[in-house]
Amino acid sequence: MPYKKPSQKFGGKIREVTIGSGLKLGGESTLPFYSFDGDTGAKPAIGMEIWDIFPESWPQSLKNIFGEYAHDPVKWAKYCIEKSNPDFICIKLEGASPEGNNKSPEECAAVVKRLADEITLPLVIAGCDSDEKNASVFTKVAEAVPDKNYVFLSAVEANYKEVGAAAGMAYGNIVSAESSVDLNLAKQLNILITQLGVKPERMVMNPGCSAVGYGFEYVVTTMDRIRLAALDQNDVTLQMPIISPVSFETWKVKESAATENDMPEWGNQEARGIAMEVATAAGVLATGSNAVILRHPRSVEVIRNFIEELTA
Amino acid sequence: MALNGMEIYKMLPKKNCKECGFPTCLAFAMKLAQGGTQAEKCPYMSDDARAKLEEATAPLMKTVKFGTGDRIYSLGGETVLFRHEKTFVNKPRFAVMFDDGMNEDEVTKKINNINSVNYTRISEEMFVEIAAFRCSTGDKQKFISLIKKVVQSCSKVIPMIITEDTEIASAAAEEFSSLGPILYGANEQNYETMVSIAKKYNLLLGVKAPDQANLYDLVQKIQNSGYRELLLDAGGRNLKTAFDDVVNMRRTALLSQDRTFGYPSVAFVCDMTKDKMMEVAMATLFVEKYASIIVLNDMDYSMALPLFALRQNIYTDPQRPMRIEQGIYRIGQADEKSPLLVTVDFALTYFIVSGEVERSKVPAWILIPDAGGYSVLTAWASGKFNAKSIAKAIKDFEVEGKLKTRELIIPGKVAVLKSDIEDELSGWKVIVGTREAAALPAFLKDYLQERAS
Numbered sequence A: 001m002p003y004k005k006p007s008q009k010f011g012g013k014i015r016e017v018t019i020g021s022g023l024k025l026g027g028e029s030t031l032p033f034y035s036f037d038g039d040t041g042a043k044p045a046i047g048m049e050i051w052d053i054f055p056e057s058w059p060q061s062l063k064n065i066f067g068e069y070a071h072d073p074v075k076w077a078k079y080c081i082e083k084s085n086p087d088f089i090c091i092k093l094e095g096a097s098p099e100g101n102n103k104s105p106e107e108c109a110a111v112v113k114r115l116a117d118e119i120t121l122p123l124v125i126a127g128c129d130s131d132e133k134n135a136s137v138f139t140k141v142a143e144a145v146p147d148k149n150y151v152f153l154s155a156v157e158a159n160y161k162e163v164g165a166a167a168g169m170a171y172g173n174i175v176s177a178e179s180s181v182d183l184n185l186a187k188q189l190n191i192l193i194t195q196l197g198v199k200p201e202r203m204v205m206n207p208g209c210s211a212v213g214y215g216f217e218y219v220v221t222t223m224d225r226i227r228l229a230a231l232d233q234n235d236v237t238l239q240m241p242i243i244s245p246v247s248f249e250t251w252k253v254k255e256s257a258a259t260e261n262d263m264p265e266w267g268n269q270e271a272r273g274i275a276m277e278v279a280t281a282a283g284v285l286a287t288g289s290n291a292v293i294l295r296h297p298r299s300v301e302v303i304r305n306f307i308e309e310l311t312a
Numbered sequence B: 001m002a003l004n005g006m007e008i009y010k011m012l013p014k015k016n017c018k019e020c021g022f023p024t025c026l027a028f029a030m031k032l033a034q035g036g037t038q039a040e041k042c043p044y045m046s047d048d049a050r051a052k053l054e055e056a057t058a059p060l061m062k063t064v065k066f067g068t069g070d071r072i073y074s075l076g077g078e079t080v081l082f083r084h085e086k087t088f089v090n091k092p093r094f095a096v097m098f099d100d101g102m103n104e105d106e107v108t109k110k111i112n113n114i115n116s117v118n119y120t121r122i123s124e125e126m127f128v129e130i131a132a133f134r135c136s137t138g139d140k141q142k143f144i145s146l147i148k149k150v151v152q153s154c155s156k157v158i159p160m161i162i163t164e165d166t167e168i169a170s171a172a173a174e175e176f177s178s179l180g181p182i183l184y185g186a187n188e189q190n191y192e193t194m195v196s197i198a199k200k201y202n203l204l205l206g207v208k209a210p211d212q213a214n215l216y217d218l219v220q221k222i223q224n225s226g227y228r229e230l231l232l233d234a235g236g237r238n239l240k241t242a243f244d245d246v247v248n249m250r251r252t253a254l255l256s257q258d259r260t261f262g263y264p265s266v267a268f269v270c271d272m273t274k275d276k277m278m279e280v281a282m283a284t285l286f287v288e289k290y291a292s293i294i295v296l297n298d299m300d301y302s303m304a305l306p307l308f309a310l311r312q313n314i315y316t317d318p319q320r321p322m323r324i325e326q327g328i329y330r331i332g333q334a335d336e337k338s339p340l341l342v343t344v345d346f347a348l349t350y351f352i353v354s355g356e357v358e359r360s361k362v363p364a365w366i367l368i369p370d371a372g373g374y375s376v377l378t379a380w381a382s383g384k385f386n387a388k389s390i391a392k393a394i395k396d397f398e399v400e401g402k403l404k405t406r407e408l409i410i411p412g413k414v415a416v417l418k419s420d421i422e423d424e425l426s427g428w429k430v431i432v433g434t435r436e437a438a439a440l441p442a443f444l445k446d447y448l449q450e451r452a453s
Helices: A060-066 A073-084 A105-118 A131-144 A160-170 A183-196 A216-231 A246-250 A269-285 A297-311 B005-011 B025-033 B047-057 B104-116 B140-153 B166-179 B191-201 B212-224 B239-254 B276-288 B301-314 B347-360 B376-381 B387-396 B412-424 B437-452
Strands: A017-019 A023-025 A045-051 A088-092 A123-126 A151-155 A174-178 A203-206 A291-294 B063-068 B071-076 B093-099 B118-121 B124-127 B130-134 B158-162 B182-186 B204-208 B230-233 B266-268 B293-296 B327-331 B340-342 B364-368 B407-410 B429-432
Touching (some): A017 A203, A045 A073, A045 A297, A060 A073, A060 A269, A073 A088, A073 A105, A073 A297, A088 A105, A105 A123, A105 A131, A131 A151, A131 A160, A151 A160, A151 A203, A160 A174, A160 A183, A174 A183, A183 A203, A183 A216, A216 A269, A246 A269, A246 A291, A269 A291, A269 B276, A269 B301, A297 B239, B005 B025, B005 B047, B025 B047, B063 B158, B063 B166, B104 B140, B118 B301, B124 B301, B130 B140, B130 B293, B140 B158, B140 B166, B166 B182, B166 B191, B182 B191, B182 B230, B191 B204, B191 B212, B204 B212, B212 B230, B230 B266, B239 B266, B239 B276, B266 B276, B276 B293, B327 B347, B347 B437, B376 B412, B387 B407, B407 B412, B412 B429
Parallel strands (some): A045 A088, A045 A291, A088 A123, A123 A151, A151 A174, B093 B130, B093 B293, B130 B158, B158 B182, B182 B204, B204 B230, B266 B293, B340 B407, B407 B429
Antiparallel strands (some): A017 A023, B063 B071, B118 B124
């Protein structure tokens, strides 16, 4: 009996969403990188994370790279683009945190507006750790950069009405729906946001992310199930592209944050940080992410090669 | 192909003798169809029927073994393509590649790295399980002395002998047979001899062909010769082809239910890139999907920390969450006056809480009672995380003798436990902590300041 290569054809398809002026996410009708089964859609995109304030809490190796530019988000973004040529920039408005600098929504909007004026890459705009503050910040920011198709990361259960109305409806941007590693929660939030009136082509989702070793099995399983529901069961409420803020998670865990003095046997701290970021990014891409956010230029290089080789 | 219950029933003696442990032949047949029992349990079946049934009800993917003593490892035996469908069972094993053409320094460096990566993470010992040896010089003595040197220097590794030269394969297999090595290198030309060497020493045999179709034919030939302890390699040496290989071999076994590819497979990541970080990315992909042996150029801590942690996560049974050992854990340079927190033994909770405590730079103790391995609210709701289990842990782990503090910080979500715990533990004061772990650094700093004033 000769070999008959198996194949899985699905009825469903991930929706293609355009961010910025032409960066396409999604569009696949196969499992991630299953080019032997059919159309794998747009190549997964890579973004680089910058902050609106100096990233005091980042490991020294990252400050050595970006420190010179990191006092000004525009300089920082331009440096990332020049050095690493990412597909998009993720500006995290850490300065808005009520526990920290507590910057006003107007100040945040001014930062994003400057970036929008100075760089042509699409922006992904991430908030601080307060859902309530993010609601007012995102409303102002979306108003300052209307009709840009920028992604707002994220709308959560506590603030989806404000974020959805401003970013997704009034000002022509894109809403990322964030839930915590559970298919049903992801589905429910997507439904709530679409019921609000946000069109599905103005949505992406982040169904939760963690660093490898930190409950990553829940991330993988949630994303596996979401992708199978979207493709195999043609569940339209789960057919949004997935964006994974990998760097938000990997640089704070012990493996990346412990200095060589803390853990002499572990060796070079910078290499550990890169490896955690690379493994987590490859791990979420392999289970269905359409875009990853990274910090280290080396991680960007490696993940780009990884994607290129799998989609060649 | 798999048989259904009625098809199996037709092949049974229909005596309803109950000797198989089931009330009727039909009940036995149904269970057998689900893989819940074995054909051999029926004492009255004809040999012909038994052979047919054993074939039909055997697992779609074979479990094979290699190694020796307390280092015998199982590979394969998977029943699902996604862990949520049931669970993955036999985790992939990592190998570091040696080559007999390598210089002394390179060999020494790899030996040192293998020996230094050796640690425990959530009750699992993490180390490199396999050293792979490629014979590229064709010099038998050189090859064998390299293997000897490495297995003597690295006490835990099991060798994987890589050669297509049957004479060298035979000599190396004989020399190291007591270690239960993997013998890799059966191909279209040499398979008859390689099978006889593998048979002689009862070794796991690596089979290689240039592509999936050729490998399929070769495996059939080897199966026909009666050997089924196999490890597959469809030849892919770039990421895209190698990924295609492992995915489609696994799908052939589990979806097409064709046991020709119902064996574990090996991914030679070491041949796909020389960039260490790229190896990490590729190995990550193969841990998730679907290699059973992943061969790398090297393994240092920066590679091991993410890869072993990922493997531990992915191979956790979804029905049995990972638990951390009960006890009292010291974070940073905590002393007898440092703050004491309590949380549950669900590994993920412990990791998040301990991570935030570390981030706070406040030295502290974390007490882990027996909370059933659940998250805080689930453990509380099921009565596993309460005043009694916490008081028991304080007593069992001799906290009063070890620490001077008599204040216990509990998770904010179980604030209701405060008075119960204070009743149970005389002389103790319960402090209600934060609802989310992320708020712990700020909380601990405030707590220390308040305590000082």
